[in-house]
Amino acid sequence: xxxxxxxxxxxxxxxxxxxxxxxxxxxxxxxxxxxxxxxxxxxxxxxxxxxxxxxxxxxxxxxxxxxxxxxxxxxxxxxxxxxxxxxxxxxxxxxxxxxxxxxxxxxxxxxxxxxxxxxxxxxxxxxxxxxxxxxxxxxxxxxxxxxxxxxxxxxxxxxxxxxxxxxxxxxxxxxxxxxxxxxxxxxxxxxxxxxxxxxxxxxxxxxxxxxxxxxxxxxxxxxxxxxxxxxxxxxxxxxxxxxxxxxxxxxxxxxxxxxxxxxxxxxxxxxxxxxxxxxxxxxxxxxxxxxxxxxxxxxxxxxxxxxxxxxxxxxxxxxxxxxxxxxxxxxxxxxxxxxxxxxxxxxxxxxxxxxxxxxxxxxxxxxxxxxxxxxxxxxxxxxxxxxxxxxxxxxxxxxxxxxxxxxxxxxxxxxxxxxxxxxxxxxxxxxxxxxxxxxxxxxxxxxxxxxxxxxxxxxxxxxxxxxxx
Amino acid sequence: xxxxxxxxxxxxxxxxxxxxxxxxxxxxxxxxxxxxxxxxxxxxxxxxxxxxxxxxxxxxxxxxxxxxxxxxxxxxxxxxxxxxxxxxxxxxxxxxxxxxxxxxxxxxxxxxxxxxxxxxxxxxxxxxxxxxxxxxxxxxxxxxxxxxxxxxxxxxxxxxxxxxxxxxxxxxxxxxxxxxxxxxxxxxxxxxxxxxxxxxxxxxxxxxxxxxxxxxxxxxxxxxxxxxxxxxxxxxxxxxxxxxxxxxxxxxxxxxxxxxxxxxxxxxxxxxxxxxxxxxxxxxxxxxxxxxxxxxxxxxxxxxxxxxxxxxxxxxxxxxxxxxxxxxxxxxxxxxxxxxxxxxxxxxxxxxxxxxxxxxxxxxxxxxxxxxxxxxxxxxxxxxxxxxxxxxxxxxxxxxxxxxxxxxxxxxxxxxxxxxxxxxxxxxxxxxxxxxxxxxxxxxxxxxxxxxxxxxxxxxxxxxxxxxx
Numbered sequence: 001x002x003x004x005x006x007x008x009x010x011x012x013x014x015x016x017x018x019x020x021x022x023x024x025x026x027x028x029x030x031x032x033x034x035x036x037x038x039x040x041x042x043x044x045x046x047x048x049x050x051x052x053x054x055x056x057x058x059x060x061x062x063x064x065x066x067x068x069x070x071x072x073x074x075x076x077x078x079x080x081x082x083x084x085x086x087x088x089x090x091x092x093x094x095x096x097x098x099x100x101x102x103x104x105x106x107x108x109x110x111x112x113x114x115x116x117x118x119x120x121x122x123x124x125x126x127x128x129x130x131x132x133x134x135x136x137x138x139x140x141x142x143x144x145x146x147x148x149x150x151x152x153x154x155x156x157x158x159x160x161x162x163x164x165x166x167x168x169x170x171x172x173x174x175x176x177x178x179x180x181x182x183x184x185x186x187x188x189x190x191x192x193x194x195x196x197x198x199x200x201x202x203x204x205x206x207x208x209x210x211x212x213x214x215x216x217x218x219x220x221x222x223x224x225x226x227x228x229x230x231x232x233x234x235x236x237x238x239x240x241x242x243x244x245x246x247x248x249x250x251x252x253x254x255x256x257x258x259x260x261x262x263x264x265x266x267x268x269x270x271x272x273x274x275x276x277x278x279x280x281x282x283x284x285x286x287x288x289x290x291x292x293x294x295x296x297x298x299x300x301x302x303x304x305x306x307x308x309x310x311x312x313x314x315x316x317x318x319x320x321x322x323x324x325x326x327x328x329x330x331x332x333x334x335x336x337x338x339x340x341x342x343x344x345x346x347x348x349x350x351x352x353x354x355x356x357x358x359x360x361x362x363x364x365x366x367x368x369x370x371x372x373x374x375x376x377x378x379x380x381x382x383x384x385x386x387x388x389x390x391x392x393x394x395x396x397x398x399x400x401x402x403x404x405x406x407x408x409x410x411x412x413x414x415x416x417x418x419x420x421x422x423x424x425x426x427x428x429x430x431x432x433x434x435x436x437x438x439x440x441x442x443x444x445x446x447x448x449x450x451x452x453x454x455x456x457x458x459x460x461x462x463x464x465x466x467x468x469x
Numbered sequence: 470x471x472x473x474x475x476x477x478x479x480x481x482x483x484x485x486x487x488x489x490x491x492x493x494x495x496x497x498x499x500x501x502x503x504x505x506x507x508x509x510x511x512x513x514x515x516x517x518x519x520x521x522x523x524x525x526x527x528x529x530x531x532x533x534x535x536x537x538x539x540x541x542x543x544x545x546x547x548x549x550x551x552x553x554x555x556x557x558x559x560x561x562x563x564x565x566x567x568x569x570x571x572x573x574x575x576x577x578x579x580x581x582x583x584x585x586x587x588x589x590x591x592x593x594x595x596x597x598x599x600x601x602x603x604x605x606x607x608x609x610x611x612x613x614x615x616x617x618x619x620x621x622x623x624x625x626x627x628x629x630x631x632x633x634x635x636x637x638x639x640x641x642x643x644x645x646x647x648x649x650x651x652x653x654x655x656x657x658x659x660x661x662x663x664x665x666x667x668x669x670x671x672x673x674x675x676x677x678x679x680x681x682x683x684x685x686x687x688x689x690x691x692x693x694x695x696x697x698x699x700x701x702x703x704x705x706x707x708x709x710x711x712x713x714x715x716x717x718x719x720x721x722x723x724x725x726x727x728x729x730x731x732x733x734x735x736x737x738x739x740x741x742x743x744x745x746x747x748x749x750x751x752x753x754x755x756x757x758x759x760x761x762x763x764x765x766x767x768x769x770x771x772x773x774x775x776x777x778x779x780x781x782x783x784x785x786x787x788x789x790x791x792x793x794x795x796x797x798x799x800x801x802x803x804x805x806x807x808x809x810x811x812x813x814x815x816x817x818x819x820x821x822x823x824x825x826x827x828x829x830x831x832x833x834x835x836x837x838x839x840x841x842x843x844x845x846x847x848x849x850x851x852x853x854x855x856x857x858x859x860x861x862x863x864x865x866x867x868x869x870x871x872x873x874x875x876x877x878x879x880x881x882x883x884x885x886x887x888x889x890x891x892x893x894x895x896x897x898x899x900x901x902x903x904x905x906x907x908x909x910x911x912x913x914x915x916x917x918x919x920x921x922x923x924x925x926x927x928x929x930x931x932x933x934x935x936x937x938x
Contacts (some may be wrong), residue, residue, distance in 0.1 A: 076484070078485055373852035380849060383841070384857075386842065387806055
């Protein structure tokens with residue numbers, strides 16, 4: 001705070017750069033809700049106008065055209081209206097149903113439907129085009145892999161390539177819902193190991209033998225990480241320990257706990273990354289949803305396994321964990337507007353406090369379809385935070401810089417957006433002409449962190465004195 | 470609150486209509502700050518790229534091209550950056566200077582400069598085009614008439630017509646700064662009466678003899694009202710009463726008080742309106758800034774003279790005045806984001822409370838160039854209010870309806886946007902298919918108001934019993 005005027009003065013001397021043209025990444029956004037509501041409704045109406053007689057759905061062997069779908073729903077597409085009440089925790093069931101009709105979700109927001117995900121691809125490409133036009137905004141949308149069958153990856157890759165969904169402003173993250181219990185109860189899979197196998201084996205195969213899995217191999221170049229998603233407040237009675245059943249032994253109906261999911265995803269991703277690194281291929285980050293609700297211990301699991309996390313709200317309740325996340329600079333993608341709708345009043349959101357303390361926080365939208373009003377959802381997210389918390393230009397640019405740092409953008413892109421030394425700590429690593437973050441701020445952050453670390457080091461030394469010579 | 474679910478259910482039955490496609494009017498916005506910062510900077514850069522050698526300024530007989538202006542400012546137009554620190558209360562001097570340079574303000578945000586306001590017209594037309602494309606959004610920008618000379622009106626009308634600034638999504642309001650004292654101290658005018666004469670005489674002349682004042686006559690068709698603007702916290706020692714000097718006797722250096730300005734503007738507008746009505750011409754609303762700061766008594770002056778007011782924050786401090794504004798349903802155009810930057814933390818803004826009590830409030834942006842991040846400033850204003858205060862769809866649609874009601878849009882347009890009976894009180898006056906405001910809400914508002922009025926009527930009757938027969 002004391003540096004505020006000095007920072008402002010420093011930033012005024014920076015040519016060509018302001019908050020609008022620093023790079024920002026929407027670090028947490030779900031593909032099936034990445035569009036503005038109005039945009040989706042318009043798209044639905046357009047398809048109805050131009051392709052009403054196209055077969056778009058097959059249900060129990062019965063093929064249906066768009067016109068028939070709407071007539072059986074007893075809805076006129078021009079009667080569809082905006083902001084619906086969505087349910088929260090059937091996230092992978094009805095949450096994203098436009099206007100509450102699962103047929104419309106099936107047709108418009110799925111990659112593997114009768115029309116081979118064409119509509120979903122088209123609307124995502126609209127979103128991508130807007131980002132490309134904005135130039136300075138990127139996003140990391142989540143697509144689902146469930147682990148129900150081993151074919152999911154090939155299908156997703158085919159969708160991606162067939163519809164040319166690639167955009168240089170998008171990097172893809174695979175979200176894995178923690179719903180073993182549902183598949184088990186429907187007898188789709190025999191054990192947790194089978195779910196892991198369905199998720200990871202195709203990746204090992206494509207890594208070992210890319211020529212045999214061309215589409216997946218190409219798709220994986222655009223995939224930069226894994227997310228673990230579901231309602232964190234779902235409680236598990238199992239306590240994960242070295243005595244826990246191995247995945248192939250986990251055949252109970254009960255869902256494994258959060259920590260179990262995280263460990264086995266982490267373990268598989270690590271082995272996979274080592275293999276890929278060896279072969280000169282891209283690797284994956286692990287970026288689970290964590291600390292949005294439920295037990296504080298989730299934050300322990302993620303601290304030990306994750307590259308960065310989404311939400312992190314519950315760090316508010318644990319100063320010790322908060323301090324660890326600070327010391328290790330574990331990035332946190334926060335979404336205060338989403339939290340405001342679901343869990344925590346905006347004014348009580350800890351983002352501002354975390355930022356001021358020096359935690360590595362970024363701003364993200366989560367679900368623009370549900371939470372945002374304008375077509376510029378990420379800017380809306382920044383605008384509200386800046387207005388409500390009276391953030392300075394340096395503050396919002398620091399958040400934007402954090403978002404690039406923690407993102408899955410390539411080393412080359414990060415060099416371009418943050419400066420060639422971006423991996424160096426402190427002001428030396430910051431190119432103010434690219435980030436618009438004041439060097440005074442960078443120096444303050446660096447000093448503070450170094451002080452804390454040396455404090456700890458001193459404490460450790462006094463506990464375990466160095467051997468006398 | 471008890472009706473919330475019922476309202477939601479009622480709204481779900483409304484075809485073709487949601488918050489996005491109900492009409493909204495930005496009821497308070499200053500033309501010189503009606504564009505997004507980024508838009509203005511881009512425009513400046515475009516002119517520099519294409520017209521650098523055009524003469525755009527004349528200063529002390531010396532003509533300057535754009536290139537010369539930027540070189541004398543020692544600025545490269547590509548180095549201009551966004552969000553500057555603006556000063557507040559030199560509103561009519563340096564507040565709107567882009568990047569703090571008064572030359573740029575002169576060139577880009579003035580109607581009467583060397584290039585005859587061409588750039589200002591062009592950028593306003595960009596803003597208008599965006600509104601026209603959005604279709605459902607309108608705005609009522611303020612243009613200044615100072616009362617310095619009687620020629621101001623003809624100049625402004627010429628600018629308007631020459632550059633074809635007309636848009637069906639814009640209605641113009643004339644703001645008159647309360648700065649008699651500045652003109653007097655510079656010996657530009659001898660008395661307050663001269664200022665009034667400069668402001669109003671041209672309008673009487675154009676009304677009596679439109680053929681002689683063709684441009685002004687045409688321009689006045691797009692002007693729908695007057696605003697009175699300046700820092701309300703400027704204190705005056707003079708107490709307005711029947712003993713106060715008449716305008717022609719007000720020759721002191723001192724500025725007249727707020728009440729004096731309001732009364733004389735009101736009186737002139739009333740006489741002018743009567744004359745215009747007689748001749749079948751359009752009339753003007755009186756819509757002063759009021760209750761943003763300064764004395765609470767401003768709200769008394771406006772209650773007696775205004776059609777509606779901008780801001781009204783200070784009603785918070787006076788339950789009695791608040792009750793009067795409620796009873797008379799005097800509309801209030803509120804701008805919580807502007808207030809948040811200048812006067813009052815967002816969370817303390819009384820808009821939500823006023824809305825819940827049934828005051829006729831609308832949302833407006835004041836100065837998008839200063840306060841808003843996205844290009845959709847009005848939507849950003851609604852989004853933040855809706856998010857922070859958890860407003861329902863019915864709430865935001867009621868605010869939007871209020872904005873149309875209090876606007877200067879024509880009777881025909883209001884019939885079209887609100888329903889043909891919009892002048893009728895209560896649910897009968899509401900066409901839910903156009904406004905998306907639940908009839909339950911309309912009935913509640915109407916009943917509550919009628920109850921209050923009959924309560925007062927009973928009290929009055931018991932005080933002054935009707936004559937016995």
